[in-house]
Amino acid sequence: MTQVAGDADYGRIGAGYARIRRTDPRIAAQVHAALGEARTVLNVGAGAGSYEPLDRHVLPIEPSPEMRRQRPAHLAPAIHAVAEALPFDDDAVDAAMAMVTVHQWPDPVAGLREMRRVARGPVLVLTFDPAELGRLWLMDYAPELQAVEASRYPAIDTITTALGPGTEVQPVPIPSDCVDGFSEAFYARPESLLDPAVRRAQSAWSFLPPGVEERIAADLRADLESGAWDDRYGSHRTRPEFSGAVRLIVSR
Numbered sequence: 001m002t003q004v005a006g007d008a009d010y011g012r013i014g015a016g017y018a019r020i021r022r023t024d025p026r027i028a029a030q031v032h033a034a035l036g037e038a039r040t041v042l043n044v045g046a047g048a049g050s051y052e053p054l055d056r057h058v059l060p061i062e063p064s065p066e067m068r069r070q071r072p073a074h075l076a077p078a079i080h081a082v083a084e085a086l087p088f089d090d091d092a093v094d095a096a097m098a099m100v101t102v103h104q105w106p107d108p109v110a111g112l113r114e115m116r117r118v119a120r121g122p123v124l125v126l127t128f129d130p131a132e133l134g135r136l137w138l139m140d141y142a143p144e145l146q147a148v149e150a151s152r153y154p155a156i157d158t159i160t161t162a163l164g165p166g167t168e169v170q171p172v173p174i175p176s177d178c179v180d181g182f183s184e185a186f187y188a189r190p191e192s193l194l195d196p197a198v199r200r201a202q203s204a205w206s207f208l209p210p211g212v213e214e215r216i217a218a219d220l221r222a223d224l225e226s227g228a229w230d231d232r233y234g235s236h237r238t239r240p241e242f243s244g245a246v247r248l249i250v251s252r
Ligand SMILES: C[S@@+](CC[C@H](N)C(=O)[O-])C[C@H]1O[C@@H](n2cnc3c(N)ncnc32)[C@H](O)[C@@H]1O
Pocket: 005, 006, 007, 010, 021, 044, 045, 046, 047, 048, 049, 050, 051, 061, 062, 063, 064, 067, 081, 082, 083, 084, 098, 099, 100, 101, 104, 105, 106
């Protein structure tokens, strides 16, 4: 069975994902509020199950066997399927959600239209605004990473247009102790990004040319040791929240 359905090879980089990429309760509260009264919820690109509500009937779909394997026993097993061809009838579920996955789909517009087709109620997309990725200090060290990410994430307009009129874009504040280990989650904890396991749970690094990841990590390590990072960015350490590029897009 194929290990690669999206652009990242989770057969290669996925081990350990569920340890680093966990549901952040503050972000989950925003997601679950947007689900409204929905009782049946399709989770597309469900991975190991982050952000799945525990008090509703969730139908997860996930193409990567490595990611399906990491789903905890208390969550439903995921069906092998892709966003672009959802195995559900029109209006089959109350709501559909896609958490930090749309950038990996070969055809995001087709996948989003599929979500709109099968959901009677809200369609939710948690994603990053490619135009706002430069807010994070990491990109000063890693312009190659920013370029990779900017080319992967669909423009917010592309998503709202695919989902149709009345689609709302909500900013998602990132708490300083965010437990979902995407790169912005570490805005106040730069040392964490020196851990190769943390970087492996962020697929963008796997697209860099050989040697670039090592150079970025070495530059960051040197600046942390010399105090240069704190001189320039140290105020981030005590900020309770960060307004980065994360967005929750809600089509009702
Ligand atoms: C960064 S992970 C996010 C997983 C989970 N939603 C979370 O928030 O932790 C992205 C997921 O999208 C899945 N994916 C890639 N291409 C896909 C596609 N075409 N349709 C559905 N899921 C896809 C990947 O296998 C991976 O599990």
